[in-house]
Amino acid sequence: MMVSSRQTGRAEVSAPPAGAPIPLYDFQPPVGTPYGLEVTTIEDFFANHDAWPWSPPHPCRATFHYLIHVTSGVLHHDVDHITRTVTQGQWLWVRPGHTLCFHPPGTARGPFILFEPTVLRAETVRLLAPVTSHDAPAVLTPHPDDAHWAERTALQLLDEHRALGRRPLDLHHALRRSLLEALLLRLAHSPSATTLPPAAPDRRATVYRRFLDALELHFREQHRVDDYARLLGCSVRTLTRAAQDATGTGARQVIDERRLLEARRLLGPARWTARAVAAHLVFPDAADFGRFFRNHTGLTPAAYAARADQQESSSSPGH
Template sequence: MSTVEDFFAQHDDWPWNPPRPGRASFHYLIAVTAGELRHDVDHVTRTVSRGQWLWVRPGHTQCWHPPGDARGAFVLFEPDVLSPDIARLLAPLTAHTAPAVLTPHPEDGAWLRQTALQLLDEHRALGRRPLDVHHALRRSLLESLLLRLANSPDITPAGTTAGAGRGDTYGRFVDALELHFRELHQVADYAELLGCSVRTLSRAARDATGKGARELIDERRLLEARRLLGGARWTARAVAAHLGFTDPANFGRFFRGHTGLSPAAFTAEEATSTP
């Protein structure tokens, strides 16, 4: 737990000079209370303005931009710090498909900022209270913050409609896709897994996102390929095997067809690009 300004001050010119994409292994949650923050999440530059929150989740590829005038709380936490019951309640917003930039309702903004400041104060209070009490307070404040943020009226997880539950066909498909995208690549595979017809699954996906189920499957595989080639620096052969392609040539055709670049060209571009 820190602040954006302290993080930039403590790290001098790293990691934004030179900018290098890396894969997040923690949750990065930043509340911008002044100025503007620019940050790449999965190769898309996000602009986070005053009153908004940036949430980078484990598995996302991120790249820092040079520090600007952004100010605000910076919360870094591991996925397993949340209690199981709270983790279930937060599942729609901790999922990798949830939006990176969140704009809570104005009536929640002041409360969220205050809770973030209380969390920062407790983080800095190490030694002031018994250690078990200190850890319990930090987790309680973090869970309160996340629950309020996740349930602010203006927050709707990506790919869902207001009031939609995770028990619907599309929600179950998203969950299954995240678990099985490496080995299951056909719409029929997921329809069988979910106990519905291909037509029902395709209609649910299109109603929720405007895209077909096959397009969503390909997008998830492509996203993982970009993460591994760019942030993790895997070889094309290793990525192909990891994503279930029969050989690197098939993976190369898939990747070029969706990006216009070969895996090698994409890796080279990522290594030399700057925000």
């Protein structure tokens, strides 16, 4: 595990050994930052913490949320082994537990907010539940009616964070938390950003949330839509419509994407063989898994693993 000093921005970073699990990073704000919430800017964060886990970049996971708003330039960031491009006006929201990998910030500028899950109140967590699932979008493009408001709120949050000592500590934190919760709720439920459109019927939204819960428990061994319909006590037609309302695709595509995500995680940083992944995800054999993976990615499992190795080697010291 990396040993770091967030005060100096210096760290000793080494590549994880082959086959090692993806390292997990805890929230480590600068000394004196209260209550599990840090607010800074992209440029300041990278300047002050230039060896956090991006120098050289390696996949990792975090126990906390972070939210980045790009006000100018372009930001590239890997979430679950897929490179996301965040352009001016967009937001990147990475939830705890996802596999992530930083790229150099380049020209990107804007607010950078990091916070532990316990910062949010229970009612806020409940209202955010539809957009904190494993397949919630990482890149958000809020509706124009919300975009300007969200940017102003993020800048107010940054100003309040920097004003530590101006007010009593409990009031200071209450203001920061209120601004953060308002920002998250507005972003999460902006019509063009939410995973579950506001117009979706409540019953279908509930079915879809229950489907995601069941999928997370059973994606290894349950691969058919009717398997999940039976688990949920609904018809295949109801489940299909719920998935279409929520994602624009069918339930089968949601199942396949979850299996594919796990396959990428295991073939990439975890260095599993295609045969081991096939057995873990309960494919009949490695050949059947190979066809599934190639049909969805355009690459064989071996080619994907080789590309992941090459990317890691090129980012290691001395390259």
